[in-house]
Amino acid sequence: MEKKLRAMDPDVARQMFEEGGTLVFLGMPVGTEFGIDLNFWNVGERFKGVKMIPPGLHFIYFSAVNRQGDTAPRTGFFHVFEQREVLVRHYDPASEDLRSEEVDPSEVSSIRANLRSLDRHLGAYPLESWSKWVSLTQYITPSELHRMVPLSGKICSAPVLITKSETEEKNEESEPSKSRVEEPSRNQLKESDKPQFTESECDPLISCSAASPASTSSVHSSTFSTSSSTSVTSKPTQASTPQPITEFLSNSPKPSVSTESPDTILASKNPKKYPKIPEMVQQPGTEVRFTKFPARPYRDGATPSEVTQNCLDSTYSMRRMIEGLDSPNSLLSELQLAFVTFLVGQVWEGWEQWRALVMSLCRAQKLLEEEPQLYDRLMSVLHFQISEVPGDLFVDIVESNNFLASALATLFANITDSCTLLPPTLPRKAQRFRAHLSAKFDWNLNLEDNEEDAPVVVEL
Known part of the structure; x- marks a missing residue:
């Protein structure tokens, strides 16, 4: 220096x-x-x-x-x-x-x-x-900056995480536990209805005090105590075949057959407590306040034709976002702030917002016809931004395609299709911008759709 x-x-x-x-x-x-x-x-x-x-x-x-x-x-x-x-x-x-x-x-x-x-x-x-x-x-004015910066005033590359308060956790856990107490299972038996066993007749892995109707129904026993405290002792009949055991249970609810192993029953009786992993959330006031995209890219009650059209042309989503901003140029302010927070501040959310804005703006053909000056400035903004990063940054490592080249190819095609509705300077600027990118990055920016792959708008 x-x-x-x-x-x-x-x-x-x-x-x-x-x-x-x-x-x-x-x-x-x-x-x-x-x-x-x-x-x-x-x-x-x-x-x-x-x-x-x-x-x-x-x-x-x-x-x-x-x-x-x-x-x-x-x-x-x-x-x-x-x-x-x-x-x-x-x-x-x-x-x-x-x-x-x-x-x-x-x-x-x-x-x-x-x-x-x-x-x-x-x-x-x-x-x-x-x-x-x-x-x-250049488009980040003090008012636009105030709208988007975190309430804390600091830009942090690593999210500031905190745990949820103990009060919130207790409130969340109390509701399901309360419902379990007030609404027991229909198959649950009263204590007086549970069959009683002598200690010698219990499974050696399970104590009699821990035996449940489900787990003890398969144990062969000779003596049962019913809810009326009447003792019934089983005796062999004169016939060669023994009496069915269900005859001795006529006054008792029929227990269900257990499919659980003794180890599972013991684990449920004395569960081992493991430390609970705390739920982490981003500390309120530390996130960059980017404009949120609409939950759906089409209006409520849209026809199938409108749904298809709005998925191909993102003008609806862009209009909804502009409604909450001072002017369409506010999108350029947000595009620039998102880029520098990623480039210099190393904030990943800035990259995600920048990418989403670029892809949506490039697909909004009707907005292009309504706001040609916005797109004239957009190409200047993208020109300086793209010059600051390597070209392979725009390649999706999962899909192995260049999302920016694809988005710009759509933008240049929209400008060509709407050239009669646009100022003459805009198509010329787009042509120079496309030639510059093709020469610098060797990108193919021609939108090549054959009849099979071309999108079709369904009219019903």
């Missing part, structure tokens, strides 16, 4: 120092990974922040590093710097995070007054990467 500063024109450096923002980061241990926007470093002993920060949106992030060089998950936050703003943050090495308490305004005023004395401890913002950062974030 010092080498970059020496190469900068002295007048430009002086102007940026006076007009740019300053980030003072105190308490950060040596070796910690620290970054701003598209640049990051491992800090040294003298590091206390960054100077000459251009006004506008920036992303500051950090990761703890241990003695073996292993890096912890990344944590960061967005901040819109004003001209000559001084932002002070304290790092807590114990928690490896920012301190939660607010910085005293008197401390900020003191640092501002002595800013020149801190100059040798402040690294210069790499201005050569600023234009690239602006191209990735």
Whole structure:
């Protein structure tokens, strides 16, 4: 960073120092990974922040590093710097995070007054990467940023997980247990109806006290005690065939035949308690608040023809999302925020939202005809985003296909089909964009559907 500063024109450096923002980061241990926007470093002993920060949106992030060089998950936050703003943050090495308490305004005023004395401890913002950062974030306004950032204000690459409260777990477990007590099984016998056995007649693996009607019905016994306490002793008859045992059970409920092994019965009598794995949920307020897609891509009561059409053309879903936003351009703000939270913040949910938005926007042909300016800007946004990542990132390792190439092929085909309804500049821009991608990544962006594979809209 010092080498970059020496190469900068002295007048430009002086102007940026006076007009740019300053980030003072105190308490950060040596070796910690620290970054701003598209640049990051491992800090040294003298590091206390960054100077000459251009006004506008920036992303500051950090990761703890241990003695073996292993890096912890990344944590960061967005901040819109004003001209000559001084932002002070304290790092807590114990928690490896920012301190939660607010910085005293008197401390900020003191640092501002002595800013020149801190100059040798402040690294210069790499201005050569600023234009690239602006191209990735130009549609993220302060209001759009406020709409989407987590309530905690922090972007965490690893989800912050907590266990459900004990009260919630008890409430969930009490309902089924209560129903089991109040509604016993129909086959369950009263205690007085259970056949009684002598100890010598019980299975050697099961104590008499543990015997149940189901488990003891198969044990041959000569004496039973009925509910009326009348003792009946079985005696052999004069006939050569013995009397059926059911004759002695005429006043007792017929027990069911047991199919359980003694080991199963013993396990159910004295179950071994294993530690319960706690149910983990993401801590409320730590998730990025992306716009949710409709549960179904078609309206309630849609005809089969409408269902088919809305599954092929995602205009319905896009319209539903736009209804809750300030304008269609809010989709571009979300597309950019999702991309940078994945690219720089390393948040996987950002990638998933970005992919879903790209695929849906490229399939929305009716929205293309209604909002051509939105799609003109979309191609510019995608141009800068695609340039920041390798082409194989867009290949689905499960389906072995390039989802982005497929989505863009659909977009270019829709532009060609609707060219008479669009401004002349849009088809020309799409043609240049397609030629650029084909040359850079060797992608086939022609939508080739023969008569067998072409989708068919059913009219009923």
